[in-house]
Amino acid sequence: MLLSCGDALIDFLPSKTADGREALTPAVGGSCLNIAIGSARLDVPTGFVGGISTDTFGRMIADHAAASGVDLRRATRSNRQATLAFARVTGTETQYAFYDADTASRNWTYRRDAVALDGVTCVHTGSTTLVHDKGAAETLALIEDARPNVTISLDPNCRPNLVKDKDAYRARMLAFCGNADIVKMSDVDFAYLFGDEAHAARAETLLSGGASLVVITRGNDGACAWHRKAGPIAAEAPVVNVVDTIGAGDSFQAALLAALHRLDRIAQPQLRDVSAAELTRALSFACKCAAFTCTRPGADPPRSRELPADYW
Template sequence: MIVSGGEALVDLVPADVDKALLAPRLGGGPYNVALAAGRLDVPTAFLSRMSNDRFGDALLQRLEDSGVDTSLVQRGDEPTTLAVVALDDSGAARYSFYTEGTADRLVADPGLLPGSTTILSLGTLGMVLEPGASVYEAMLHREAARGVLTALDPNIRADMIADPDAYRERFASWLPSVRLLKVSDDDAEWLAGGVDAEQAAASWLDAGVDAVVLTRGGDGLSVFTADGEVATAPAVDVPVADTIGAGDTVHGALLAWLARRNVAQLPDLTPDDWTQALAFAARAAGVTVSRSGAEPPTSNELTPRQNASV
């Protein structure tokens, strides 16, 4: 089972051509990862704290409708985190967050995850906002130590990081416990203080990560291991509605591909395996960007060729 831990929130997304009206869309990086994996018919659970408000109820129901196990979800009377989304002419998203006193940052440590857990995925605001960030950090180290395949997508929201240097140091402390690091090329350069993304990936592999997947927007995906860049996949050419949830879909689909094949050790994967995995993740993300908001595809929405690749 995949466990995705972190924030669940509501994106307020432009809803008209003038981008003056905002409509609520359910989301959050780790939440979207859980949706993406669950909709691909892979056993998946979500770990977070959700509000008892109407947004929290809707977030929980959407997980359940997508086949995601919600038994690890905690509830509280605190409000739901909000994110105001601004879209540029290409559909790229920029976020402003309202997080003070919200439910997801108050998640409690659940202790050891269920014995069926094979993959733990963390990231985005869950690894930034305290006190929850310390809870997830402890889980990362604990589950890695007992052999769970750990995955991290930092999904940097720079406006939410008060001390970038301190965050970079903390990020470096996670790497020995991270088996799979998925990061956009822009985030890679931010994390490495302006160093080229490929050089940054090499340094993270030296720090203990088994594989670094770089997403490059319209230029597709690449994976780096101890053997260098071992595989790439092009982005799918589709009309882009917006890019909300694209990276999360890549991450969730990639984890689903690994879980379906019972991959426990990333070094066991061949370059051909990685090529198939990246191509599948790119195709899933192509569906997401073709429609408004973070709406990862279901297995039934993929073509027979795509579905056979899961």
């Protein structure tokens, strides 16, 4: 099983009324929940760990996750309000304004008795949960318990508008990278954290620090990756009619983890020995799933039955 630990929220996405006025449409989101949904839709047994409200929006979140086959037994339900995010698309990037004070997600607490790790092969985390001290500390406690036997996947999915102290945040992300087997980030996140540093140079630093696989996504330019044993790998992104890019990075990560699961390369020992051919196949599949997500509005990753046979 894959467990995705982190944020679950409601995105308010730009839309239009029938008479052409600006409007906002609510949709279930949150990077870590999106990844749980994306991997479950690709037939990977997946659970979500984090706080989900019992309010109207929280019920929307829970119903949406359950409809995609995500196991919510390890999630914590509370009567605190749901996190809300208002999205604005600028070019190929989506910017967010978050309303996250005293929410169910923000107040999630890791309890060992509620998060069974038996049968778990991978724990994924990242995004807004790691911005705040409490969320980062609770997530780190889970990772420390899981780390000896479970693959740790990280996508910082940086949200600069939530960061108060960039140096402290960068140090925190480096610490989480040091505990991760798989580190994935977009080129935009990379630039925020590491400036003009060469991708390959930072990848080598992360690999020498303990990671097995480092992946940088580059939008229309596909993805590049570095593996401790297999070396550098690249995959192209297919050309599609882009409706919006919301959730594309999450869809990529879900598909990458699903592909490694399908190849039986997700567990720590198998991940360390993955071949260049297997990684190329996994990265190509992830790029295709991300592109597919861009063809429809919102964070709506594909189900296996929707994908053409040649995607895999």
